[in-house]
Amino acid sequence: MDRRQRKTREAIFRAFITLLAKKDFAQITVGEIIEEADVGRATFYAHFETKDFLLKALCEELFCHIFDAASDHPSEHRHIFRCDAHGSVFWHLLVHLQKNDNGILELLSSRNNELFLSYFKVGLRELVISQLSTFAKRKSEKLPESFWVNHIAATFVETVKWWIEGGLKEAPETIAEYFYLAV
Amino acid sequence: MDRRQRKTREAIFRAFITLLAKKDFAQITVGEIIEEADVGRATFYAHFETKDFLLKALCEELFCHIFDAASDHPSEHRHIFRCDAHGSVFWHLLVHLQKNDNGILELLSSRNNELFLSYFKVGLRELVISQLSTFAKRKSEKLPESFWVNHIAATFVETVKWWIEGGLKEAPETIAEYFYLAV
DNA sequence: TATTATACTATACATAGAGTTCGATACCGA
């Protein structure tokens, strides 16, 4: 990709993230974004069809990255944390969140969190399916699979939300335990 | 309240609900609402400061009604459904949902459901707290109370969402069972 | 280095929706 393109694209993302930390997505105008990014109006529309597409692109960048990081190298951390029957992928995700890669936390904790967590959940659902065998059989036998999958993904999202709203005071290990206890 | 006021207010609510079933909240314009409601522009703004306040007012009307109906008369249905240790209030809520009071289902199942379910959850959390003793001790002893309360409320919301997305094919009793199994 | 393609800038413009104002009219409650 052309260096110019890459630079403007990143500038727009950065500006967008900055603004998202401060105010509602609905109240952010394209005018504000291009001013913050110091980019021409036509340039913005050359990159993103609308503000909503910008949001979508941002979510894809952020969550693709974090899910790849968590699932591509699941073994590299095995020796650090006990990798029991539950699997450590979810713990791994929590660690990545706590490290705050790409400043994702500001987005997840701002008033826009519903927006992002709904995207988060989409990627999460796939992960849950691939890890399904590592969860307790007890419940899954009595519940429809789609219900069960959705329940696990939703519980993880809610756990993360609760963690963030409390200021991330607990260790990832503790949160992972809460998650496995609850689910 | 003046009969004229009441009629306009209801006309606006009705129009808003009709539109919400068809399209995104964000894409609905005040112009559409007043046309559907057959009401003057100035009249709309005499009733609601903005479109967002209209949404808020609608949610309060709908959910206050459904929560009151479920918690004010918890005993009247006790003889119909087994009222075990888990309490029947949640089952009662499901029955009310299935009866589709106020056409609430169209709203919860449309693409705006995140919007409404977030309001739903607020009322739900209070209900959960009042019913906390009826849930399993097993988990609550190991989990922080705020986490536990949030988990129960979230699980109920997700259960309802799953039920609606599947077309409400299961009986409220079945859904209540899934809920108690999952939580 | 000279050439070509393309990304960017700045500005202007058309369009649409938000929210306000105000005089006229219709309706309500007493």
Place this chain on the structure above:
DNA sequence: TCGGTATCGAACTCTATGTATAGTATAATA
């Protein structure tokens, strides 16, 4: 019947969206 008030309708201001265009800067290529 009468005073108060809700509504109407239309015009108006503002703000934001998205597009169009002509000129400039930069990257890739030969």
